Amino acid sequence: MxxxxxxxxxxxxxxxxxxxxxxxxxxxxxxxxxxxxxxxxxxxxxxxxxxxxxxxxxxxxxxxxxxxxxxxxxxxxxxxxxxxxxxxxxxxxxxxxxxxxxxxxxxxxxxxxxxxxxxxxxxxxxxxxxxxxxxxxxxxxxxxxxxxxxxxxxxxxxxxxxxxxxxxxxxxxxxxxxxxxxxxxxxxxxxxxxxxxxxxxxxxxxxxxxxxxxxxxxxxxxxxxxxxxxxxxxxxxARYEAYNMENAEIVLAAYGTTSRICKNAIDKLKEEGINIGLIRPQTLWPFPEKAFQEIPETVKAALTVEMSEGQMIDDVRLALNGKIPTEFYGRSGGMIPTPDAIIDKIKEMLGGLK
Amino acid sequence: MLNEKVICAGFGGQGVMSMGQLLTYAGMVEDKQVSWLPSYGPEMRGGTANCNVIVADSLIGSPIINDDATCAIVMNLPSLDKFEVDVAPKGKILINSSLIEKKAKRDDITAYYIPANEIALELGNARVANMVMLGAYIELSKAVKIESLHKALQKVFGGSKAHLIAVNEEALARGAEFVR
The missing domain is CATH 3.40.50.970 (Thiamin diphosphate (ThDP)-binding fold, Pyr/PP domains)
Incomplete structure (x- = not known):
């Protein structure tokens, strides 16, 4: 068709x-x-x-x-x-x-x-x-x-x-x-x-x-x-999409609209030589826990990005079970995160990681 | 590689939504990646309406255009004031000079002043001012082929509106001619 x-x-x-x-x-x-x-x-x-x-x-x-x-x-x-x-x-x-x-x-x-x-x-x-x-x-x-x-x-x-x-x-x-x-x-x-x-x-x-x-x-x-x-x-x-996970230093977790904005941020950072991955849950329940349990060794931290004050981050934390630190960036009330704001947050995290 | 990010903006009723949709449609006709995102809600009622259109060769991430528009097409003054800042350096702004006397402030973007309403009136239909602007944009950006837009017009103006195709095509041509 x-x-x-x-x-x-x-x-x-x-x-x-x-x-x-x-x-x-x-x-x-x-x-x-x-x-x-x-x-x-x-x-x-x-x-x-x-x-x-x-x-x-x-x-x-x-x-x-x-x-x-x-x-x-x-x-x-x-x-x-x-x-x-x-x-x-x-x-x-x-x-x-x-x-x-x-x-x-x-x-x-x-x-x-x-x-x-x-x-x-x-x-x-x-x-x-x-x-x-x-x-x-x-x-x-x-x-x-x-x-x-x-x-x-x-x-x-x-x-x-x-x-x-x-x-x-x-x-x-x-x-x-x-x-x-x-x-x-x-x-x-x-x-x-x-x-x-x-x-x-x-x-x-x-x-x-x-x-x-x-x-x-x-x-x-x-x-x-x-x-x-x-x-x-x-x-x-449980279903998810994994994006740019190979050699990723940080993994982002985001779904729906926010995941698209994250992809823009990831692509922009890639041009600077920074590798960031994304796990995008396609099912919110059941939550794709396995995706987080199987993240590559290169990943040192996780960042959950949402258009909320932080909700899915609970499931990300439960799935990671303390394996790596997990941070949050979000906008709410109808405000939409920009790729640049996500990039800033990632760079701030990378600074702390090194 | 093509990655056109266009903001179309104007009063409600100036056809900014359909201008964006036609561009999106034409991109789809050429099998390009496309997205169309409208503003919705109170800002549309009596104020400015706008849509974000992306036509690209590779997969589109976010359909939102933040401050990286390759072009803004502004049909009225509030839209110029609002969206000039969203054009990326070296980008274009197409200004409907029939309704906007003001000039663009920035010197790192190229401004084109197109008397879209006057041209539309010469064609006998004030409502095709949007197509004049779109024609100018296509001529400058080559984002899609004019034939693809014609195909899109046929799709949008099917059946009882078919008689409008000719004047819309004419308006596209006049817009293109003006900036050539």
Whole structure:
């Protein structure tokens, strides 16, 4: 298929429809509005349904209902809107239903601003809702990866019967890049017949979708089963890109938009003869711990760069487990780090290392 | 190696976003690496709109242009004031002299003064001032071939807007001619 030039938010919608998404429930918020707008126009043409709900809470519960019927369903929002959806998200995770949730992150806390940020890392990876649950969290850095990941997210959700979150930011949502729609690597997907509420037609017992377990032992058993599933996800789904790691003196850790800025900094430093590597998590959960455990001996320190006041750095530290010192550089509130500022921080660190 | 970083800026309605998109599209037609990043939010409402376009031979890192623009195309005075500083030394600034009386301050960049609105009015369509500027930029930078822009125009002005292609092509040509 030929390349097309699309805006990030619209590309997400197109990828979802390509993946067989038939239902979208959402509520407007900048900077992701082009996505629901696109779905409102395109889903009806593709045998699907778009509903602008009365609130984010309503939208995520519509997703819960549709997911319970076994259909491919998606919602999207931006940071404070995703905060409102957390109750529904933990219910969906607890009831083990597949769905895709897109967060085009903006600056926080509270209503915050509308410019790009990465300050929802904890919200996405630690469970913004209650209980011991996990989402698969994908973090694309460019639009091609975005459309590939959105398509695959639906397969992953069905494969694990688990909500999958795709995390972008205002920049990824608003920018345009050429993309090509490709078919994701095929997974053997389990049948939904055993649990989806598709109507008994008088021929079987009703299927029940539920996240309430009043018997403590029953709930613990449920949790143990969930943990087993999360363990499988952890073993199979962690992904990352390693960039310029050979002979690197410092390794940067950054995802999404920030990783692109880091690459500019790395390329600039390379011209000066300074070798800096980058580990770019493509999945935020599971976190690609192995990438950090296998860093080359030449690396003397790590620098985590985020559009936040420091969230992913916790996972970088846990993965490195004290092996090398780990520092942080970040901007927040919608401010975006510049390559030069990252270079300055790296040089400051190199000065201290020598 | 081609690594053009262009800031297009002006009032909302001057077509700065579509000017950037056409350049991006033309780059894609030539199989180059391209990105288009718009400003969004309150600054767009009644103020300046701008977009960052990168057309390059090698993979693009950040789509953001900080202070390393190879060219700024400014359609109004606030845009000149705001973006002149973002042009890299030896870069270009294309100034819409129909609306901007002020001259560029810096002497380490080359300024071109193009009466884009006047030229557009001569063509009978005030709205193609953006294409005059884009035509001038392409002539100066050779970032993409003019034929690729024509292809991009056909893609953007498909169907009911097809009658606009001719005047847009004319505007591109007049802009190029002006700086030749």
């Amino acid at each position: 030929a390349k097309v030039l699309m805006k990030g938010n619209e590309a997400i919608g197109a990828a979802a429809i390509q993946a067989g998404c038939k239902y979208f429930f959402g509520y407007p918020i900048t900077p992701q509005n082009e996505l629901p707008e696109y779905m409102s126009k395109e889903l009806p043409k593709n045998d699907g349904v778009f509903v602008q709900a009365e609130s984010e809470v309503a939208a995520i519960n519509m997703v819960y209902g549709a997911a319970g019927c076994g259909v491919r369903v998606m919602t999207s929002s931006s940071s404070p809107g995703i905060a409102l959806k957390q109750e529904g998200i933990t219910y969906i995770a607890g009831a083990e239903l597949p769905c895709v949730i897109v967060n085009i992150v903006r600056g926080g806390p509270g209503l915050g601003g509308i410019q790009p940020a990465q300050s929802d890392y904890f919200q996405s990876t630690r469970g913004g809702g209650n209980g011991d649950y996990k989402l698969l969290v994908l973090a694309p850095a460019n639009l091609q990866e975005m459309v590939d990941m959105v398509q695959e997210a639906f397969d992953m959700a069905d494969y694990y019967r688990n909500p999958v979150m795709v995390v972008g930011d205002g920049m990824i949502g608003q920018m345009m890049e050429p993309i090509e729609f490709r078919t994701p690597v095929k997974r053997e997907l389990p049948s939904k017949e055993g649990w989806a509420t598709t109507g008994t037609k008088g021929n079987r017992k009703p299927h029940i979708i539920n996240s309430l377990f009043l018997d403590p032992q029953g709930l613990e058993d449920h949790n143990i089963r969930l943990q087993k599933k999360y363990k499988t996800m952890k073993e199979n789904e």
